[in-house]
Amino acid sequence: MPMKEIAKRVHRIYCLLKLNIRRKGKQRLPACNPSPLAVPERLNLSGSVDFMHNAQCTERWVSFQYVIMSWMITIVKHWRL
Template identity: 55%
Template sequence: MVFKKLFMRLRNQGFSWNHKRVYRIYCGLKLNLRRKANKCLPNRHPEPLSVPSTANDSWSMDFMFNSVISEHRFRTFNVINDFNRESLAIEIDSSSPTTRVIRVLRRIAVYRGYPRQIRQDNGPEFITHTLELWAKEHGVKLKFIKPGTPTQNAFIERFNRTYRNEVLDYYLFNSLSEVRDITDDLMIDYNYE
């Protein structure tokens, strides 16, 4: 159906190519492939954002994207403590699957203990069964925000803005190790000043 409309539009614009040639180019550009449908998320009822009463009561986590000079994209996985807005971890790499998310959370828990809850969005790394099992095993409640409402995860979004303004948008990076070094300096300044 879409191809017919496109072909008629080309004809109306005065091009005399036959339909087989246009279809070959159409397929070569992969315009004939159907788009994947969005996954249906379970119906969740998010609670309003509240300030925790103790230091290890609630954490928030989120991902950010950026690139180095060579156009190589990387992701940052950020975790903060909602009580005092302390940055607990910023993991930087080209990919961050669920296994890496769990590894970072375990590393934090070694010296902080496990939180009562973790607030996050509905990203693909956060809605996996593996993370759900890990949370149940350690008595951590996963709190999902309503899709399209980052204000329900305002603590981490505020931290992300600071991190983007002071590091990601401020520097041009040559490598991931440079990003990690500058990020480590920011975490010290952010947490202790």
């Protein structure tokens, strides 16, 4: 017998006997304790990364930009996909 039919029979018998149907609760994930973020040694020592995609041209180009905040220099590299 398929599981669906067995579950229906069990449900019907439990209802006739007026028993509580055991419901399985969702298992919770363990609490996440993230590690502290790294603190830069000096001010403005961190950088940011940005990905862009140009969908208007026929060939797909992706540009990768890495901005170094301490010197305000932008390095742009292009490559084809």
